[in-house]
Amino acid sequence: MTHVDTSSRPIRRTLLQMIFLSCGAVLAITTTTFLGYDLLTFRQASIQQLQTLSEAIASNSTAALAFENPDDAAVVLGAFKADPHIVAAALYDAQGKMFATYPRDLAAGRAPAQPGTAGYQFTHLRLLGFQPVTTGSRQLGMLYVESDLDAVYQRLQLYALIALVVAALSFLVAWLISRQLQHRLLVPIHALTDTARAVSDRNDYTVRAVRTGTREFDLLTDTFNHMLTQIQRSEHKLHAQLARLGLLQHITRAIEDRQDLQSIYQVVLVSLEENLLVDFCCILLHEPASRTLTVGRMGASSRYHADALALTDALAVPVDESGLSKCLAGELVYEPDVGKVALALPRRFSAAGLHSMVMAPLIVRNEVSGVLVCARKAADAFSSSDCEFLRQLSEHVALASHQIRLYGDLHQAYEDLRQSQVAILQQERLRALGQMASGIAHDINNAISPVSLFTEALLEREAGLSDRARGYLTTILGAIDDVARTVSRMREFYREREPQVTLAPVQLNDLVPQVLNLTRPRWSDQPQQRGTVIELQTALAPDLPDVMGADNEIRDALTNLVFNAVDAMPTGGILTVRTAAVSRHPDTTSVMIEVGDTGVGMDEDTRRRCLEPFYTTKGERGTGLGLAMVYGMIQRHSAELEIESTVGKGTTMRLIFAASSASITDSAGTARTPLPARPLRILLVDDDPMLIKSLQETLQDDGHIITATSNGLAGLEAFRTALQGDAPIDLVVTDLGMPHMDGRKVAAAIKALSRSTPVILLTGWGQRLIAENDAPAHVDKVISKPPRLSELRAAFAELKP
Amino acid sequence: MAPVNRISRFLLSCLLAGLLAPGIHAAGVAATENQVKAVFVYNFSHFVDWPAGAFATPTEPFVIGVIGSDAFAAQLEEVVRGERVNNHTLLVQRFHDADAIRPCHILFIDQSGGAQLERILAQLKGRSTLTVSDLDGASQRGVMMQFARADNRIRLRINVESAREAGLTISSNLLRPAEIVRTSSRE
Numbered sequence: 001m002t003h004v005d006t007s008s009r010p011i012r013r014t015l016l017q018m019i020f021l022s023c024g025a026v027l028a029i030t031t032t033t034f035l036g037y038d039l040l041t042f043r044q045a046s047i048q049q050l051q052t053l054s055e056a057i058a059s060n061s062t063a064a065l066a067f068e069n070p071d072d073a074a075v076v077l078g079a080f081k082a083d084p085h086i087v088a089a090a091l092y093d094a095q096g097k098m099f100a101t102y103p104r105d106l107a108a109g110r111a112p113a114q115p116g117t118a119g120y121q122f123t124h125l126r127l128l129g130f131q132p133v134t135t136g137s138r139q140l141g142m143l144y145v146e147s148d149l150d151a152v153y154q155r156l157q158l159y160a161l162i163a164l165v166v167a168a169l170s171f172l173v174a175w176l177i178s179r180q181l182q183h184r185l186l187v188p189i190h191a192l193t194d195t196a197r198a199v200s201d202r203n204d205y206t207v208r209a210v211r212t213g214t215r216e217f218d219l220l221t222d223t224f225n226h227m228l229t230q231i232q233r234s235e236h237k238l239h240a241q242l243a244r245l246g247l248l249q250h251i252t253r254a255i256e257d258r259q260d261l262q263s264i265y266q267v268v269l270v271s272l273e274e275n276l277l278v279d280f281c282c283i284l285l286h287e288p289a290s291r292t293l294t295v296g297r298m299g300a301s302s303r304y305h306a307d308a309l310a311l312t313d314a315l316a317v318p319v320d321e322s323g324l325s326k327c328l329a330g331e332l333v334y335e336p337d338v339g340k341v342a343l344a345l346p347r348r349f350s351a352a353g354l355h356s357m358v359m360a361p362l363i364v365r366n367e368v369s370g371v372l373v374c375a376r377k378a379a380d381a382f383s384s385s386d387c388e389f390l391r392q393l394s395e396h397v398a399l400a401s402h403q404i405r406l407y408g409d410l411h412q413a414y415e416d417l418r419q420s421q422v423a424i425l426q427q428e429r430l431r432a433l434g435q436m437a438s439g440i441a442h443d444i445n446n447a448i449s450p451v452s453l454f455t456e457a458l459l460e461r462e463a464g465l466s467d468r469a470r471g472y473l474t475t476i477l478g479a480i481d482d483v484a485r486t487v488s489r490m491r492e493f494y495r496e497r498e499p500q501v502t503l504a505p506v507q508l509n510d511l512v513p514q515v516l517n518l519t520r521p522r523w524s525d526q527p528q529q530r531g532t533v534i535e536l537q538t539a540l541a542p543d544l545p546d547v548m549g550a551d552n553e554i555r556d557a558l559t560n561l562v563f564n565a566v567d568a569m570p571t572g573g574i575l576t577v578r579t580a581a582v583s584r585h586p587d588t589t590s591v592m593i594e595v596g597d598t599g600v601g602m603d604e605d606t607r608r609r610c611l612e613p614f615y616t617t618k619g620e621r622g623t624g625l626g627l628a629m630v631y632g633m634i635q636r637h638s639a640e641l642e643i644e645s646t647v648g649k650g651t652t653m654r655l656i657f658a659a660s661s662a663s664i665t666d667s668a669g670t671a672r673t674p675l676p677a678r679p680l681r682i683l684l685v686d687d688d689p690m691l692i693k694s695l696q697e698t699l700q701d702d703g704h705i706i707t708a709t710s711n712g713l714a715g716l717e718a719f720r721t722a723l724q725g726d727a728p729i730d731l732v733v734t735d736l737g738m739p740h741m742d743g744r745k746v747a748a749a750i751k752a753l754s755r756s757t758p759v760i761l762l763t764g765w766g767q768r769l770i771a772e773n774d775a776p777a778h779v780d781k782v783i784s785k786p787p788r789l790s791e792l793r794a795a796f797a798e799l800k801p
Numbered sequence: 802m803a804p805v806n807r808i809s810r811f812l813l814s815c816l817l818a819g820l821l822a823p824g825i826h827a828a829g830v831a832a833t834e835n836q837v838k839a840v841f842v843y844n845f846s847h848f849v850d851w852p853a854g855a856f857a858t859p860t861e862p863f864v865i866g867v868i869g870s871d872a873f874a875a876q877l878e879e880v881v882r883g884e885r886v887n888n889h890t891l892l893v894q895r896f897h898d899a900d901a902i903r904p905c906h907i908l909f910i911d912q913s914g915g916a917q918l919e920r921i922l923a924q925l926k927g928r929s930t931l932t933v934s935d936l937d938g939a940s941q942r943g944v945m946m947q948f949a950r951a952d953n954r955i956r957l958r959i960n961v962e963s964a965r966e967a968g969l970t971i972s973s974n975l976l977r978p979a980e981i982v983r984t985s986s987r988e
Contacts, residue, residue, distance in 0.1 A: 059974070060974060060977075062847075062848075062974055063848060063972065063974035063975045063977065063978060064974075064978060066841075066844040066847065066848070067841055067844065067955075067957060067975070067978070068837070068954070068955075069954075069956075069978045071978070072977065072978030075977075075978075135844075135847040135848070136847050136886065136887070137885070138847065138884070
């Protein structure tokens, strides 16, 4: 500190003043007391002296007085000459008359004319006294003595001189002593000042003031040094704290730059190893469900200890054995000496030579997601600031991991949203396609209905047909059925799946050839054109139990699997289709069918995502819907799907169904064409003239009386007319989709007129209506287009027996 | 000096002055030679020490004898009335001749006694009696104290030898201003 307050005085001067003042005060008091005392005693002594002298003179002058000898009296008084301070004296006789004087020529009036009373007193500047002159008891006269006070004044002067000399000497001695004392006082003060300056100028807290041997100053010095030690310690702590903060910031920065948990853990652990110099550190992840801890990540250098600790990346430690229960309750746990803890995990640390460990919980929203474990070889090696640092770090890590999880969730949600958007777009496109397909299917169904009806009629009624003609017609009928099925499948393509499929016993062995035949172009013809060979191997188990399912769905699924298998083998390979009865559970029998290839296989990510809708590895060629459809089928059938795949080795997709317990009921026999029913009066309502014509002619051939109308209103009118006449309509067959009044309304109106008259609805959407079981009210039977004569006959027989 | 002491001294001096005043004053106004001499004689009692055997008892009066005129004796009686010497009352006795002299401490012999002086002195031989006389040359003749007139003043002539022979001690105060004489003819 260079600034010095000008109003402050140096301690040297203060000390000097103190000593001089006290010394002066002592001197003044002493001198005054002594002077007073001495003056008093001196006055008394003076009186005493004067009295003695006077008494002597008086005694000597008795004879002079007694015998009236003034000369002799004068001689006697002359003895006063011995005392130069006696300025006047007089002798009075018994009558009070002045008898003699001293000096002999004393001026008249200088001495009192009459003697006063005996005694001595100080008057102004004089000491006066009357001494009786007696002999025996007789008073012969009185002696008057007057002394000046020069003696007193001289004495006073002498005293003043002595006092001055003493004072001067005292002050000199005091000054010398104070110099000595100053030295003794100022040396330690200066030493302290120099030390303090050294500390404040250089921030060097290692300097220490030196003891000087004075108790108070030594106490001060010790206190000062102690303070310096404290400051030094605090400074050290502060620096350590700053370093920790810096480290924390460094780690936090590093965490910020990273987006995945593993690399964050890596950064944290490496930083701890390098900067906090821990011998071992790892992050244990907490699985609340199984109450276990798994090693999330281990520091690079810590792996050295990992073997001794028997900790591997995948190892799961039960919480109860870990000694971390307290930590998992949210507390930072510090074990200064793990050897004293009886639990398994600390024991392991102790055995691995790590004697002190800190376990900091990673807490997010009151949940412990993991534990940061740090350990050092030495016991009690973690300071409280270490623990505090680890606590803060663990909070940062927990927050970061939480954020990353949130970020992942967000990313996932965004991805899902995007997928959904794509899916919706796709679905929208499919719906438009489907609607278009549905329209086309309707038209095609309408168009092929006459073909189907007439072909059937020809086959049944024309007796003179040659075998060839009969063969052609049969083929036409089959082709019509194929067209109808194809159209039906086209509609299926977009239709929303019903929640519950109508399950029937399905023999998987029967499906396999169908599927292989359908897909032959893909696994046989096309590869051959490219010059590659796909070998087919089938292994179908005999006596395979049926499964409950929808055969078309299973067929579609298998078709998809075969397509995928073929696509996975661009350079050829072996396509395997296998069926087998397996026993998955003791009680139940399951049926397995698998499609395998020896193709490229799938990696982990692909395998995980392959069932997602619109996920494809085929680029533009794939829709990403194949396996999704398969998976949907599996779900609806409560079946299981197993995927085995190795990159470069191939993929095997395995479908496992529960075996059907129902006995095999073959319904194929019902396909035989029934005989025509009894003749009925039938009202036909359809806006398609071709259909009306073919239906009318075919049904008339069966002996029915047909009233054909081209729209709902006309149909109703004809029905009402017939109802009022003597020949009412027995049965109504109406188309569903018609302008102005559709089939539902027609049916309702008919039922309103005659409740007992059956109504059959013909529809290009018929199959859907049946499947969805939503036949409109007032309709007794729905028959899909193209109507088969056999179906119509069966319906008539059922409704009008 | 305590005030009480000072006051008592003052009162004492006043008393003394009151007691002494009538006689002294009367004598002072017309101080006759006899008066002075009487006072001097009385004063001797204070300046001379008598030996221990001079008084038979402590209460024995101090006797001043007079040989001579009655007037002086009367004067002397006047002077000593009420006075004491060392607790001894004073008594003046007149003796007409030498044979009549009885033991006394001071004996004044006036000028009329010049003729029988030697007889008187012989009579007093061996006694501690201070002899006083105003007779000229008396001291040379053996009288211890002699009044001598000089410059209109009465001076003392003292025969120390005679006094010593009589066992008397004379104060040096008295001796200093006095004229010391010796017995001129010693037989």
